[in-house]
Amino acid sequence: MIEKALVGSKKYWFWVLFLLTIIFIGFVCYLYQFKIGLGITGMSRDVSWGFYIANFTFLVGVAAGAVMIVLPYYWHNHKVYGKITILGEFLAVAAVTMCILFVLVDLGQPMRVLNVIRFPTPNSIMFYDVIVLNVYLLLNLICGWTVLHAEYKGTKYPSWLKPIIYLAIVWAPSIHIVTAFLYQGLPGRHFWLTAVMAPRFLASAFSAGPALVIIAALLLKKVANFDPGEKAIDSLAKTVAYAFIANVLLFIFELFTAFYSGIHSHQAPIKYLFVGLEGHAEWVPFMWAATILAIVGILLLVIPQTRKNETTLVIASIAVFISCWIDKGIGLITGGYTPTPFETITSYRPTLPEIGITLGVWATGFLIMTILYKIVLEVRASTELVVKYEGIVYKK
Amino acid sequence: MYNANKVIPGIIIFILFFTIPIWLNFGRLEAIPKPELPKKEKKCIESKEYMRAYHMKLLDDWRKKAIRENKYIYTASDGKKYFISLQRTCFKCHNDTEKFCDKCHNFVITHPDCWDCHIAPEVAKKWQ
Amino acid sequence: MAIKRRDFLKLTGLTLVGTAASAAVGDLLTRGEAKAEEEYASPPEALKGKRWAMVIDVKKCKKGKEKGCNEKCIEACHYLHNVPSIPDKKKEIKWIWEDEFEHAFPEQTNEYLEEIFKDIPFLFLCNHCDNPPCVRVCPTKATFKNEEGIVMMDFHRCIGCRFCMAACPYGARSFNWVDPRPYIEKVNPEYPTRTKGVVEKCLFCYERLAKGKMPACVEACPEKALIFGDLADENSEVSKILRERVAIRRKAELGTGPAVFYLID
Numbered sequence: 001m002i003e004k005a006l007v008g009s010k011k012y013w014f015w016v017l018f019l020l021t022i023i024f025i026g027f028v029c030y031l032y033q034f035k036i037g038l039g040i041t042g043m044s045r046d047v048s049w050g051f052y053i054a055n056f057t058f059l060v061g062v063a064a065g066a067v068m069i070v071l072p073y074y075w076h077n078h079k080v081y082g083k084i085t086i087l088g089e090f091l092a093v094a095a096v097t098m099c100i101l102f103v104l105v106d107l108g109q110p111m112r113v114l115n116v117i118r119f120p121t122p123n124s125i126m127f128y129d130v131i132v133l134n135v136y137l138l139l140n141l142i143c144g145w146t147v148l149h150a151e152y153k154g155t156k157y158p159s160w161l162k163p164i165i166y167l168a169i170v171w172a173p174s175i176h177i178v179t180a181f182l183y184q185g186l187p188g189r190h191f192w193l194t195a196v197m198a199p200r201f202l203a204s205a206f207s208a209g210p211a212l213v214i215i216a217a218l219l220l221k222k223v224a225n226f227d228p229g230e231k232a233i234d235s236l237a238k239t240v241a242y243a244f245i246a247n248v249l250l251f252i253f254e255l256f257t258a259f260y261s262g263i264h265s266h267q268a269p270i271k272y273l274f275v276g277l278e279g280h281a282e283w284v285p286f287m288w289a290a291t292i293l294a295i296v297g298i299l300l301l302v303i304p305q306t307r308k309n310e311t312t313l314v315i316a317s318i319a320v321f322i323s324c325w326i327d328k329g330i331g332l333i334t335g336g337y338t339p340t341p342f343e344t345i346t347s348y349r350p351t352l353p354e355i356g357i358t359l360g361v362w363a364t365g366f367l368i369m370t371i372l373y374k375i376v377l378e379v380r381a382s383t384e385l386v387v388k389y390e391g392i393v394y395k396k
Numbered sequence: 397m398y399n400a401n402k403v404i405p406g407i408i409i410f411i412l413f414f415t416i417p418i419w420l421n422f423g424r425l426e427a428i429p430k431p432e433l434p435k436k437e438k439k440c441i442e443s444k445e446y447m448r449a450y451h452m453k454l455l456d457d458w459r460k461k462a463i464r465e466n467k468y469i470y471t472a473s474d475g476k477k478y479f480i481s482l483q484r485t486c487f488k489c490h491n492d493t494e495k496f497c498d499k500c501h502n503f504v505i506t507h508p509d510c511w512d513c514h515i516a517p518e519v520a521k522k523w524q
Numbered sequence: 525m526a527i528k529r530r531d532f533l534k535l536t537g538l539t540l541v542g543t544a545a546s547a548a549v550g551d552l553l554t555r556g557e558a559k560a561e562e563e564y565a566s567p568p569e570a571l572k573g574k575r576w577a578m579v580i581d582v583k584k585c586k587k588g589k590e591k592g593c594n595e596k597c598i599e600a601c602h603y604l605h606n607v608p609s610i611p612d613k614k615k616e617i618k619w620i621w622e623d624e625f626e627h628a629f630p631e632q633t634n635e636y637l638e639e640i641f642k643d644i645p646f647l648f649l650c651n652h653c654d655n656p657p658c659v660r661v662c663p664t665k666a667t668f669k670n671e672e673g674i675v676m677m678d679f680h681r682c683i684g685c686r687f688c689m690a691a692c693p694y695g696a697r698s699f700n701w702v703d704p705r706p707y708i709e710k711v712n713p714e715y716p717t718r719t720k721g722v723v724e725k726c727l728f729c730y731e732r733l734a735k736g737k738m739p740a741c742v743e744a745c746p747e748k749a750l751i752f753g754d755l756a757d758e759n760s761e762v763s764k765i766l767r768e769r770v771a772i773r774r775k776a777e778l779g780t781g782p783a784v785f786y787l788i789d
Contacts, residue, residue, distance in 0.1 A: 036702055036720075037702040037703065039702035044614030045615065045616055046614070046695065048689040048699055074760070094532050108686070108699065108721025109719075109722060110684075112664075112682075113683055115663075115666070116664055116682050119664045123660055124662055126661065126687055127663045130663070182687070185780040186691045187657055187693050188657075188692075188693025188778055189690065189693075265630075265631070341692070341693055341695035341775075342630065343627065344626035344627065
């Protein structure tokens with residue numbers, strides 16, 4: 001089937017070339033980082049995780065969010081998702097690949113990464129995260145590819161796939177719960193030490209993931225004559241609406257706990273993010289942008305007319321996506337490291353090469369997504385001969 | 397065979413490419429390395445053959461025992477005891493890594509990163 | 525002979541499994557060449573402890589500072605362990621350093637205490653916790669607790685993920701953002717430097733204990749403000765002092781069980 005990705009219109013090749021250029025720039029930046037060390041980033045002794053891990057955390061959510069399409073389709077026989085289920089699965093493939101790349105570029109000694117497997121350490125959450133992410137990647141690749149291949153041949157997918165699909169559905173939340181556990185079990189990081197971290201992660205995942213599928217599906221409708229089905233998009237929009245409201249609510253609960261209890265250490269990171277603390281306000285504009293985007297997103301998603309209108313729905317989805325990215329990406333990381341264990345503040349700003357590498361990883365993800373989606377569309381559209389067996393041509 | 401005119405040259409190019417090291421090093425056999433042995437000491441911790449084959453294994457075991465198990469004394473086969481330390485024991489005799497270690501390592505084109513952290517004696521001399 | 529694609533893939537798979545298996549077996553065989561356990565022992569002169577700990581008498585420390593001790597403890601430690609002095613505060617590496625009371629005990633601050641401890645220096649170093657979060661989170665056991673209670677670093681194994689830095693509530697860990705060597709002026713040829721991309725911190729001078737010596741900072745202090753010993757031994761100096769005087773530990777409420785005590789009376 002892969003050959004389907006090798007033929008395409010000028011537009012398709014232009015897009016692929018564009019992504020390859022960004023990947024190349026990112027790769028050059030990475031070579032620079034590989035040579036000099038992580039010193040080329042804005043990270044510091046006090047803020048020792050930054051942009052890479054922020055994007056990693058967010059993308060784990062996007063990957064897990066795909067389950068919101070797969071689950072209704074396979075478990076509740078929600079037929080309207082028939083056409084976009086595979087988009088969800090392949091989105092997960094692209095997102096998990098980006099996650100793995102972000103972790104790799106964040107390592108100080110990337111050549112030693114297999115030490116995680118050579119010396120398995122069950123008390124480390126990172127160990128489990130490596131396992132769940134890689135297995136999830138594999139599960140989605142197997143499910144998506146096999147289903148598509150069956151479709152290509154004009155048959156139903158083989159029965160052995162069913163348990164794997166169910167496993168992938170159950171597996172999806174696990175990747176995000178485990179990722180939340182990376183943070184919420186650390187003593188002395190007030191912003192992270194909260195039991196709602198995992199639910200918050202899930203809620204933001206179940207909104208950001210489907211939001212991206214909406215954007216992708218409607219874009220494909222426009223540029224590639226792909227019809228996701230009006231009902232499917234509306235169902236998905238409702239999922240985004242509920243999940244995102246839950247996400248915002250959970251954050252408000254955090255605010256209540258921090259401010260009603262009056263505990264200074266719980267308030268400090270929130271103050272730093274939203275109003276600035278001791279003269280440091282690096283991320284204030286970003287956090288307020290996230291807030292405004294969240295409000296816009298919720299309004300557009302809750303009002304039926306704007307939810308059903310494709311243009312406003314896309315705006316809402318983009319708003320939700322970016323809002324989640326700021327809140328769960330950079331906000332979560334810098335908030336966790338501020339104030340430092342000494343109750344001082346060290347500012348963090350990503351550097352240019354750091355942003356270059358980040359963009360390179362994103363472009364890699366989009367390239368994978370483009371190729372996989374291209375195959376899906378071509379398979380769907382093809383009426384060409386499918387199997388030639390003993391001289392007889394079987395058509396779809 | 398389909399496309400034989402493309403496939404066969406392709407295979408040949410592939411094989412040539414992956415055997416580059418053989419071609420590049422062809423005829424270099426006379427350059428067998430002669431690492432400079434320490435002058436004052438005649439015998440290493442273990443026999444020459446053992447050291448030649450397993451020095452990396454020994455060093456790795458040393459690290460594990462010393463750092464991870466708190467055991468700093470190594471008793472060699474001849475009963476002699478050594479304090480486990482690359483810089484404080486090995487370098488007492490092997491006082492020039494360029495003339496000893498690198499000779500063979502370069503020959504087999506292997507570049508262990510020992511000297512990124514462990515301070516080779518000749519580096520220490522220049523540093524002071 | 526025509527090979528079907530399916531068969532070819534099966535063969536390839538089998539070959540891969542076979543190669544991996546033979547590599548594993550080969551590894552086991554070479555392991556047989558390794559020396560037996562009895563070949564390794566602990567040096568007779570080594571200082572032995574079950575729970576190494578440090579007590580810092582902050583008032584003596586202040587006295588020393590007034591007399592102009594010039595932070596000999598820090599200097600001794602950083603020289604012996606080839607700790608680089610990196611000018612950029614954000615990327616700096618430190619094993620032991622001095623800071624104020626309010627940074628050491630942010631949850632204890634009130635204006636009276638701040639006044640009392642205004643000019644008193646507090647030395648920060650790894651607390652070698654009983655229940656270290658950094659060890660808990662390390663995905664490769666590159667940092668681990670040894671049998672004497674020291675939180676060790678195996679620099680050869682560290683992958684540089686910096687999870688331990690996120691987990692440490694004391695900010696005791698530093699990361700090598702770049703190659704540290706250009707920032708080391710005076711080098712100690714007896715101890716290695718680190719490479720870029722690994723985490724480092726105070727290791728309670730495990731290498732000196734093995735030679736029967738006290739940690740460098742303890743030895744260097746002219747005021748004897750730093751006292752080192754085994755908490756598991758009732759008669760050790762640290763145990764005796766802690767029974768008699770008032771000592772506090774940083775962020776003890778987190779359940780980490782720090783082994784660095786500050787005498788404040």
